[in-house]
Amino acid sequence: MTEQLQTTRRVLIVDDERAIREMVCLALSSEGFRCLEASDAHKAGSLLREQRPDMILLDWMMPGISGVDFARSLRRKEETRDIPIIMLTAKVEEEDMIRGLESGADDYLTKPFSTRELVARINSLLRRTGGHAENTVLQAGSLHLDMSAHRVSCQGSVIDLGPTEYKLLRFFMENPERVYSREQVLNNVWGDHVYVEERTVDVHIRRLRKALEPFEHDQLVQTVRGAGYRFSAFR
Amino acid sequence: MTEQLQTTRRVLIVDDERAIREMVCLALSSEGFRCLEASDAHKAGSLLREQRPDMILLDWMMPGISGVDFARSLRRKEETRDIPIIMLTAKVEEEDMIRGLESGADDYLTKPFSTRELVARINSLLRRTGGHAENTVLQAGSLHLDMSAHRVSCQGSVIDLGPTEYKLLRFFMENPERVYSREQVLNNVWGDHVYVEERTVDVHIRRLRKALEPFEHDQLVQTVRGAGYRFSAFR
DNA sequence: GAATATCATGACAATATTGTTACAGTTGCA
């Protein structure tokens, strides 16, 4: 089953050749990835901070700072350490592949490469790592939702939730202090295409509340009559 | 985690391929390690005496003396006995890994490996051993997995595991408190390329649980419905 | 306060997911 709450993957491509960037972007966007382009390390840096990509495609040879140096600098910083890197190199020798990897790249690709190959590598890498899981813990009061452990707990006790309740809570904790109509909840948690009765949301809200009930005294999941539901730490 | 004050670690890399040595050196120096290179066992021997490295990366196949023999000879001498060794091997068979470990290696890595993997293993080993030591043991409650002995035990009793169950447990103990989908487990434990049914994971999980069952009362290997499996000390 | 709209709750059958076992094909080894 497809995980509904997952955002589209963002891939940052850093290459000084515009043609390469365009080719990659075209290939990736048709595969459902979101593409970020940078022609040099400096632009890459700011995109990196603003957009937090899930993966980086990095040219080995760039004017100015080399891909290798850039990769190495990424590995030094805590917040970028875990982002998978695929190195792009025009050279073919074994030697170069190894140097590419040495800098901390997870994989490499030799130009010219086919888009199929590129996509295959990206997917393979994402399959192994499960993507770049940043900000893994959501918190509201004493309620914790750990995405990487896929676990919800409160005051030390684990709260057992079914898959839908988990996704529901995650959605709300990611978007607190905001009302969502049943339709919006369905679109966000169930997915756009699936059709289920709107009332179904009520039932799952109920199940979620029931699971949280023993721990939270303030009603975190609130009913907004005529509008929908809201997750809020305030009454 | 406790951050410890530590001097620069010295890592000796013994490999006849210059490219490999360079890759490793670059990767490690960017991680703050000091790197010592040797292309053969003889040079390794003198570096070993002069520099007293904290860890050795050893090629399995070298012209002249083999990595296995070299490792064994290190284990015989008092002053080198306690230096952790990671064996580098191009082979993939289980058998080879075991032979590598029997010679006294604490861990092994199959070429080609990514530098992230290498750095992760080194850090993991150093964390466990505190720099120099013989206990390369993963621990969860009373459950012990000794990598250097390739043995799992609990409360003094040895737990007999098949190769796959061992790798599975090791993977989980190295990555606890985190859910892995069946696909991710396959990619990490079986390997990226092999294709086996996802449900195969279930069966091996079952076998692993069965083997652990007599010893652990808390379910260490937990099912996360709709998401995968998780190894955790908490309920 | 009655009429009405909206939401809460519990029950239930259908479905999906996971657990468990058996078995056949391999492989290494005596």
Place this chain on the structure above:
DNA sequence: TGCAACTGTAACAATATTGTCATGATATTC
């Protein structure tokens, strides 16, 4: 060669989850 251990699959059993409905509760409006 025969044995024993190990693997991957399929089939079936056991559970957990899901969506819907019927009915009761609560707020809103006039």
